[in-house]
Amino acid sequence: MRVTVSFVLLIATLASLAAAAPANGSSGSSSSSSSRRQKSVIQLISDGFGPASETFARSFVQARDNLQWNDTLALDKSIVGTIRTRSTDSLVTDSAASATAYSCGIKSVNAYIGVDIDQKPCGTVLEAAKQKGYNTALVTTSRSTHATPASYAAHVPDRDDENTIAEHMLGGTVLGARVDLIWGGGRRHFLPNTTSGSSRKDGRDLIGEATSAGWSYLSTRAEFDALNNGSDVQLPSLGLFTSSHMSYEIDRLAQNSTVQEPSLAQMAITALNALKKQDEPFFIMIEGARIDHAGHNNDPIGHLHDILAYQELWTAVSRWVDANDASQSSDDPEIVLLSTSDHECGGLTLALQRPEDEEAEYAWYPDVLNNSTHSTEYLAAQFYEYAEAENRTEGELRDYMVQSILPSLGQSDIDEDETARALELAREDDDGLALTIYLASLVNWRAHLGWSTTGHSGLDVNLYLHVAPQHAQQKLAASFVGNHENTWIGSWTASWLELDLASVTRQLNNGTLVGAAGEGSANLTTPTGRYHGGPKHVLPALPPRRRSVGYSHKENTMLRAEERSHSMASKRRAHAEL
Structure with missing residues (x-):
């Protein structure tokens, strides 16, 4: 018997809320008062942003603003280490394998989203945080179904299967809905194929299904501004501001103010305020995605201005952490802000x-x-x-x-x-x-300016850290110093938040995925071609x-x-x- 997809999504959402409330005696159990003392993590990812790109932007700002040679950018002051980026099948990773390392703490194959090398789903830090009672969010300037955000809330062996990824992100897995806030582009993967601009091959209206299941939805600048900097956000919230990726920052700035897409920093601070309002711990991943896309085009203009927008993001979120972490006198910060990249893109040389x-x-x-x-x-x-x-x-x-x-x-x-x-x-x-x-x-x-490729490169990328109490920053930074495998980020996050990734992985592999009809089939065993690795x-x-x-x-x-x-x-x- 086939039930309606809206009903399935509603049941999945309700099931996820029940699962998010830990049972008595479980590792995630906590009272409302004690949950306020639990730690939160803000994970920033600058897609395609390598060390040369930081130097590139710094030198530009110094020249443009007539600054001294020792004037630096916001991120420069917070660097603590570096990250190795290779995937299992190549010395040069893609965003899917890299983000899976960050989300699951395991190595995987290029193009694989939230699955291991055998295409079996792996529990993510976002899903485990939700299971523990956290609020969770994904914010990006790419399509919300693109590889980096997808790797935190979807499980497919092909990153290009963005229609299925959209279903997973809204609750189409055995776990149900695990994300409380999804903001970015990619509306075309949520619209039925009867709608102009849809990229779906079926008639599913995921936006309609989501709103029927209790999600609030926004798609315009006016609707974003009506959120009042986060005070009027109703969770769960789905924000799809463009059909495909959101605009490059330099193109966004040229848009008419009445229809201008929100900036990455604006989305981030509004989302953080919405999470803070819940008075519960949270995990959020915020991606500056279009740095990478400009690198693929070898475009120094788009690359530069999205890097500068990411610097603004770091400054804004750092200040937000300083203002909102209640543990100012403690050695144990409540909120940890991390930033790294999934890989370098373009092979930029100055x-x-x-x-x-x-x-x-x-x-x-x-x-x-x-x-x-x-x-x-x-x-x-x-x-x-x-x-x-x-x-x-x-x-x-x-x-x-x-x-x-x-x-x-x-x-x-x-x-x-x-x-x-x-x-x-x-x-x-x-x-x-x-x-x-x-x-x-x-x-x-x-x-x-030289570029060696229109693809990614195998360079290490920088790792940045910020917490509110300065003495806590110095203490915590000691564990970040050095060169780490990208899986270290996922493992550290799980350890810091005391998350049970193994439990979530078992649930994903023992259950039957929800909403598997038609194009939404959640078959996780379909082989996909591996690229790189020889002639x-x-x-x-x-x-x-x-x-x-x-x-x-x-x-x-x-x-x-x-x-x-x-x-x-x-x-x-x-x-x-x-």
């Missing part, structure tokens, strides 16, 4: 020997970025939108490129040959990626993918380099659809 340079120049030029006003992904999308609106002449396309696109790069010396090359790539390239990267290269060449895993180069009918370049998932860099499974699907 110098470049160009083909026309007879010898290496020991310099790079931050001021080249001073007048840039948009990400190159945005600019490429704008050009294609203009070109496709009607039959444009070559002269019209050239004028638009010269008058509306190239000036946003902030370079006054772009010559005719460079303009002609941009137009040539726009004609030849069916999905905008080549134009996106070429526009970025016009800035990189002038700034003397036998390399696919032949794919011809350009035809754009999907009904998607503009703004929403075309194949526009971005980061969308092309993940699993072999996704590449095989793209090839099959040609």
Whole structure:
């Protein structure tokens, strides 16, 4: 007998609330008064943000603001260690395997979300925190179903299965709903296929199911502002502000204020205030996602401004911790703020020997970025939108490129040959990626910035720590000093919060996942291709993918380099659809 999906989701939500209330004598049992003394963790993740990117942003700010060489950024003051990032099948991880290390404390395979190397689900720190009675939240500037947030609340062997991930995040596993607040982009994975802009292949309306099960829902700037900085948030809360990823920070700043997407810092502080209002301990993961996406495009403009937005996030959340941790006189802080990255992206270097340079120049030029006003992904999308609106002449396309696109790069010396090359790539390239990267290269060449890849790199990433009492910071930092495997983050979080990951893992593997009909099948044994690891895993180069009918370049998932860099499974699907 098939029950309605809304009823299933409602039962899952109620079941999760019951499971979150610990039984007497269990390890998670606590009175209301004692739970206030339990510890909370704020986990920040700067996707694709490597050590060179921190230096890149610091040097830019020093040059732009005429600061001294020893003036540093907010994060610089809180570095305590470094993190190794490899996955089980490659020295170069993807976000899925890395975030699974952070969420489950185990190594896994690239493209795997919340599952081990045998595709068996692993309990996450978020799920275990909810089981202990904590409030939980995920905030991101990517699609909320993207790899990093997904790895805390979903269990699938293919990161590209974002429709199933959406179901899991709302309670479509044996655990029921484990997240109290989900804010980010990705609305298209929650809408039925009868709705314009949906990416689902079935008719499930997950937003409708969620609201029927008691979730509050918001999608606009006005609805976000109505939350009154968190005081009027009703949990559980689902906020989906865009169809796909949220905008790059530099593009967001150009939006009209009445429709402007909330910034990462605004979402974070509002979410933290909402959690604080519950007067219970909490776990929250907050991701600055688009640093990575700009790295995939080798775009220094988008990369820079999302890094600066992440610095603002760190400052805002650090101050929030200082104001809200009640253990100011204790050696044992109530709230621990961590920040790290899942991996580096782009292989950024702060110098470049160009083909026309007879010898290496020991310099790079931050001021080249001073007048840039948009990400190159945005600019490429704008050009294609203009070109496709009607039959444009070559002269019209050239004028638009010269008058509306190239000036946003902030370079006054772009010559005719460079303009002609941009137009040539726009004609030849069916999905905008080549134009996106070429526009970025016009800035990189002038700034003397080098990129070794449009994918990830195997670099270690930095680890940052902040707690409110300064003496507690010094004491706690001692355990963070040094170089750690990325699984250490998940294990440390579980230990610090006294979470039982093994119990959650057993529940996931012994139960039957909820809502498994149709596309929502929760089959966790479907094999997925592993990528990297030698020539036998390399696919032949794919011809350009035809754009999907009904998607503009703004929403075309194949526009971005980061969308092309993940699993072999996704590449095989793209090839099959040609």
